[in-house]
Amino acid sequence: MADRFTKMHGLGNDFVVIDARETAVAMTPARAHAIADRRFGIGCDQLILLEPSVKADVRMRIFNADGSEVEACGNATRCVATLLAKPAVIETLGGMLRVTPADGGAEVVLGEPAFDWEAIPLAMPMDTRDMPVAWDELEHGAAVNVGNPHIIFFVPEADAVPLAELGPRIESDPLFPERVNVNVASLDGENQLQLRVWERGVGLTQACGTGACATAVAAIRAGLVASPVTVSLPGGDLIIRWAPGEPIVMSGAATRVFDGETDWARFG
Numbered sequence: 001m002a003d004r005f006t007k008m009h010g011l012g013n014d015f016v017v018i019d020a021r022e023t024a025v026a027m028t029p030a031r032a033h034a035i036a037d038r039r040f041g042i043g044c045d046q047l048i049l050l051e052p053s054v055k056a057d058v059r060m061r062i063f064n065a066d067g068s069e070v071e072a073c074g075n076a077t078r079c080v081a082t083l084l085a086k087p088a089v090i091e092t093l094g095g096m097l098r099v100t101p102a103d104g105g106a107e108v109v110l111g112e113p114a115f116d117w118e119a120i121p122l123a124m125p126m127d128t129r130d131m132p133v134a135w136d137e138l139e140h141g142a143a144v145n146v147g148n149p150h151i152i153f154f155v156p157e158a159d160a161v162p163l164a165e166l167g168p169r170i171e172s173d174p175l176f177p178e179r180v181n182v183n184v185a186s187l188d189g190e191n192q193l194q195l196r197v198w199e200r201g202v203g204l205t206q207a208c209g210t211g212a213c214a215t216a217v218a219a220i221r222a223g224l225v226a227s228p229v230t231v232s233l234p235g236g237d238l239i240i241r242w243a244p245g246e247p248i249v250m251s252g253a254a255t256r257v258f259d260g261e262t263d264w265a266r267f268g
């Protein structure tokens with residue numbers, strides 16, 4: 001039997017989106033991992049499963065390429081918003097997201113960021129504005145949870161950081177009981193940041209929407225920039241708006257690549 005999916009990306013962060021709102025598709029970490037595999041599967045950074053929701057217009061489940069099911073994905077949320085093609089509320093493990101499709105992309109209203117060490121979560125109490133931590137040249141991170149956990153390092157030159165080496169070490173450090181997404185950012189003009197992200201459960205990606213949100217929030221909190229902030233990632237730019245006590249708003253592009261058919265049974 002042919003099963004349908006849509007291949008999409010948000011600034012090069014790519015997804016296999018399965019619309020299971022009418023016909024259920026069983027998903028397990030092993031199956032998601034097999035589908036995401038770029039050699040033997042379809043290939044993607046995240047697998048996105050759309051299911052019916054009793055609380056919102058749709059429920060969006062997010063699986064990283066390693067098969068782990070996670071709470072949030074900013075770029076995929078914009079992609080799903082364009083598929084829904086009208087203003088909607090999307091239920092995720094990380095909270096309810098309000099989305100509005102816009103020309104070539106979408107605007108997403110995420111919840112308010114969390115800063116308490118327990119909410120990141122961290123393994124021990126710590127000031128999340130300026131953490132007394134260091135992994136080689138990456139020191140004094142800031143931690144923010146925007147539905148999923150992030151650590152952010154502000155550095156003179158984001159491109160110069162050996163993130164492929166430091167990212168996996170930090171992601172799996174015991175300080176982060178649920179692992180962490182690792183962001184390195186540098187100031188790139190007034191209210192502009194350059195960002196690279198090592199994503200939990202994936203590795204280096206072309207863009208990370210929640211990473212852009214967490215980094216902009218940490219930079220605003222540190223007084224480095226003012227909202228709105230332009231965050232430039234290897235795959236393109238996102239605009240992030242935020243003020244203390246308010247939800248984060250992210251705007252950016254979303255791209256439909258192709259509609260495909262397969263047989264989910266071949267992925268276990």
Ligand SMILES: N[C@@H](CCC[C@H](N)C(=O)O)C(=O)O
Pocket residue numbers: 013046064070071072073074075076148149181199200201202205207208209210211
């Ligand atoms: N690419 C995403 C983030 C996906 C989830 C992340 N890897 C995690 O494990 O939390 C984005 O655009 O936000």
